[in-house]
Amino acid sequence: MKVTEKDVAYVADLGNLELTEEERTRMVRDLNSILGYIDTLNELDTTNVPPMAQVSDRYGVDQSKEGSERFAYASREDVLEGLRKSLAHDVALENAPDSDGTFFKVPKVIER
Amino acid sequence: MNLEQLTIDAARSAVQERKTSAAMLAESFYAKIQSDDPKIGAFLTLCKDRALAKALEMDALAAKGEKLPPLGGVPVAIKDVMVTKGVRTTAGSKILGNYVPPYDCTAVARLEAAGAVVLGKLNCDEFAMGSSNENSAWKPVHNPRDLTRVPGGSSGGSAAAVAADMAVAALGSDTGGSIRQPASFCGVVGMVPTYGRVSRYGLIAFASSLDHIGPLTKTVKDTAIVLRAIAGRDPMDSTSADVPVPDYVAELEKPVRGLKLGVAKEYLGEGLDKEVRSAIEAAIQKLAKQGCEIVEVSLPHTKYAIPAYYIVATAEASSNLARFDGVRYGYRAKDARTLSEMYRRSRDQGFGAEVKRRIMLGTYALSAGYYDAYYLKAQKVRTLLTRDFEEAFEKVDAIVAPVSPTAAFKLGEKVNDPLAMYLADIYTVTADLAGIPGISVPCGETREKLPIGLQILGRHFDESTILRVAQASEKAA
Numbered sequence: 001m002k003v004t005e006k007d008v009a010y011v012a013d014l015g016n017l018e019l020t021e022e023e024r025t026r027m028v029r030d031l032n033s034i035l036g037y038i039d040t041l042n043e044l045d046t047t048n049v050p051p052m053a054q055v056s057d058r059y060g061v062d063q064s065k066e067g068s069e070r071f072a073y074a075s076r077e078d079v080l081e082g083l084r085k086s087l088a089h090d091v092a093l094e095n096a097p098d099s100d101g102t103f104f105k106v107p108k109v110i111e112r
Numbered sequence: 113m114n115l116e117q118l119t120i121d122a123a124r125s126a127v128q129e130r131k132t133s134a135a136m137l138a139e140s141f142y143a144k145i146q147s148d149d150p151k152i153g154a155f156l157t158l159c160k161d162r163a164l165a166k167a168l169e170m171d172a173l174a175a176k177g178e179k180l181p182p183l184g185g186v187p188v189a190i191k192d193v194m195v196t197k198g199v200r201t202t203a204g205s206k207i208l209g210n211y212v213p214p215y216d217c218t219a220v221a222r223l224e225a226a227g228a229v230v231l232g233k234l235n236c237d238e239f240a241m242g243s244s245n246e247n248s249a250w251k252p253v254h255n256p257r258d259l260t261r262v263p264g265g266s267s268g269g270s271a272a273a274v275a276a277d278m279a280v281a282a283l284g285s286d287t288g289g290s291i292r293q294p295a296s297f298c299g300v301v302g303m304v305p306t307y308g309r310v311s312r313y314g315l316i317a318f319a320s321s322l323d324h325i326g327p328l329t330k331t332v333k334d335t336a337i338v339l340r341a342i343a344g345r346d347p348m349d350s351t352s353a354d355v356p357v358p359d360y361v362a363e364l365e366k367p368v369r370g371l372k373l374g375v376a377k378e379y380l381g382e383g384l385d386k387e388v389r390s391a392i393e394a395a396i397q398k399l400a401k402q403g404c405e406i407v408e409v410s411l412p413h414t415k416y417a418i419p420a421y422y423i424v425a426t427a428e429a430s431s432n433l434a435r436f437d438g439v440r441y442g443y444r445a446k447d448a449r450t451l452s453e454m455y456r457r458s459r460d461q462g463f464g465a466e467v468k469r470r471i472m473l474g475t476y477a478l479s480a481g482y483y484d485a486y487y488l489k490a491q492k493v494r495t496l497l498t499r500d501f502e503e504a505f506e507k508v509d510a511i512v513a514p515v516s517p518t519a520a521f522k523l524g525e526k527v528n529d530p531l532a533m534y535l536a537d538i539y540t541v542t543a544d545l546a547g548i549p550g551i552s553v554p555c556g557e558t559r560e561k562l563p564i565g566l567q568i569l570g571r572h573f574d575e576s577t578i579l580r581v582a583q584a585s586e587k588a589a
Binding site: 003007008010011012014015016017018019020023026027030031033034035037038039040041042043044046049050051052053054055073074075076083084087091092094095096097098104106107108109 | 210211212214215307308321347348350351354413415416418419420422423430434437438439440441442443444448449450451452453454455456457459460463465468469471472473475476479486488489490491492493494495496498530531534546547572
C-alpha cells in the first residue's frame with residue numbers, strides 16, 4: 001500500500017497535527033519506508049489465530065463467567081471517592097495554560 | 113564516601129550504622145551530579161527539598177536505633193515519564209515542559225515508602241519513543257563509558273545515571289526494550305518485569321498493553337530489592353496483577369544447577385555483531401559450567417516481532433497521546449483563533465519529529481479501511497509470538513539471548529534512518545509483546561571497552577528464575 005500526500009493530509013487531520021510542508025514531505029517518505037517493511041506481516045497466515053489485545057486477559061480474568069463478570073477482578077464499588085479523594089478543583093486547574101479560576105479557557109469552539 | 117560501586121545494602125548500612133547520614137549521602141550525589149552531569153546529560157530536574165526531607169526522615173530513624181526500611185537513605189532517580197507530585201515532569205517533551213503533576217506514580221511512592229531518597233528526574237527519549245535518548249526534546253544523553261556514544265534508550269538517563277554513580281538505582285520504563293537496551297549499552301543491570309507485575313499508575317502512557325516500569329541498578333541483587341519494593345497489585349491500575357510478590361532477594365540464593373536454558377537459533381543468526389556474539393556465547397558457556405543445561409529452542413516468528421510491535425505500539429500511542437491538546441495542561445500554541453487550530457498547532461509545535469511520526473503511523477493503522485490489515489493482523493501475530501515463548505518454556509526454564517545486535521553506537525549515527533533504529537530492537541520487543549519478564553546483565557566488553565549485556569527471558573511471573581540466572585552470570589563474568 002503506497003501512502004500518498006493526500007493520505008498524509010487526511011491522517012494528520014485525524015491525529016490533529018498541523019504539519020508543515022517540510023514535515024508532510026518527510027512523512028510521505030518515512031511512512032512508506034516503514035509500512036513497506038510492515039507488509040512482511042502478510043507472509044503469515046493468521047486465519048485461525050485469535051488476536052491478543054492484552055496480556056492481562058490471560059490472568060485475572062474469570063473464564064467461567066460471562067460478559068463483564070469476567071473482569072470482576074478489575075472492578076470496584078460504584079461509590080464516590082471509593083478508592084481515594086478526587087482532585088480538588090484548584091489543583092486540577094493548576095497546570096492550565098489559561099483559566100478564569102473556574103473553567104479552562106480555550107479559543108472559540110464553533111467556527112463561523 | 114566512595115560512590116563508585118555503592119550498592120543499595122552498602123548505602124543503607126552506612127546510614128543505619130551512622131557511618132554517614134542520608135543527608136550527607138544525598139549531598140555527595142548532588143555534588144557528583146553537579147560536576148559530572150554537564151557532560152552526560154542524565155538529569156532534567158533535581159528535587160533537593162524532597163530528597164532532603166526524606167533523608168532527614170531516615171536519619172531520624174537511624175538516630176533512634178530503629179531498623180531502616182529496605183531502601184532507607186538510598187539515593188535513587190526516576191525516569192521523567194513517571195509523575196512526581198510537585199516536581200516538574202516532562203516525559204522528555206516540550207509539550208509538558210512546564211507540567212507539575214498533582215500526584216505521584218505508585219512505583220515512586222512505593223520506593224519512597226521503602227525509604228529511598230529521590231534525587232531528581234531523568235532524561236529520556238520523548239514519551240519513551242526511541243532507542244538512543246537522541247529524541248529527548250531537551251538534550252541527548254551521552255554514554256558515560258564513551259561520551260561520543262549513545263547510552264541507549266529510551267531510559268538513557270536512567271542507565272547513564274547509575275553507570276556514572278550519580279544514583280544508586282533508577283526506575284525506567286520498557287515498552288520495546290527501553291530498560292534492557294540502555295542497561296546493556298551502559299554496563300548496568302536492567303529488568304523488565306512481567307506485564308502487570310508493577311503498577312503503571314502514574315506512568316505517562318505510551319502503549320498501554322506494552323508499557324512496563326522496572327529497575328536499573330549496579331547489581332542483580334539491587335534489582336531484586338527494588339523489584340520487591342515496587343511490585344504488587346495496585347487498585348489504581350486495573351491491569352496490575354493480583355499475584356503475590358515473592359521474596360526475590362531470598363530466592364536469589366537458590367542454585368542454578370539443573371536449570372534448563374534455551375538458546376534460540378533465530379537470535380544468533382546474521383545481523384549480530386561478532387564481538388557481541390562471542391561475549392554472549394562465552395557467558396552461556398560459563399552458565400553451563402555452573403550446571404545449567406543448554407538446550408536449543410526455536411522462536412520461529414521472531415522476524416515478525418518488529419513489524420507487529422511498530423503497529424501495536426504506535427496505534428496505542430496515537431490514542432494515548434490524543435490527550436495532549438493544550439487545554440488542561442502543557443504547551444498551548446499562541447495566536448490560535450479557533451479550538452481546532454489550538455489543538456493542531458499545540459501538538460505540531462509541542463511534539464518532536466519521532467513522536468509525530470509514530471502518531472501518524474498509529475493513526476493510519478487504526479483508520480477506517482486499514483484496521484484489519486494492520487492493527488488486527490498485528491494482534492494476531494502477537495498471539496503467535498507469545499505461543500512461541502510458551503512452547504519454548506515447556507522445554508526450558510529461561511531463554512538466554514543477546515540484548516542488542518551491537519554495542520553502543522555513535523551519537524548521530526542512526527538519527528536519519530528511523531527504520532534502521534527500529535530494526536535494532538529485534539531481541540527486546542518480543543518480551544514486551546508477550547508480557548514476559550526479561551533482564552539484561554553485563555557479560556563482557558568489545559575491544560573498544562563498550563559494555564555488552566546478556567539477556568535472560570523467563571515465564572510470566574517467574575522473575576525469580578531469571579534473577580538467579582542473571583546473578584550466576586554476574587558472578588562468573
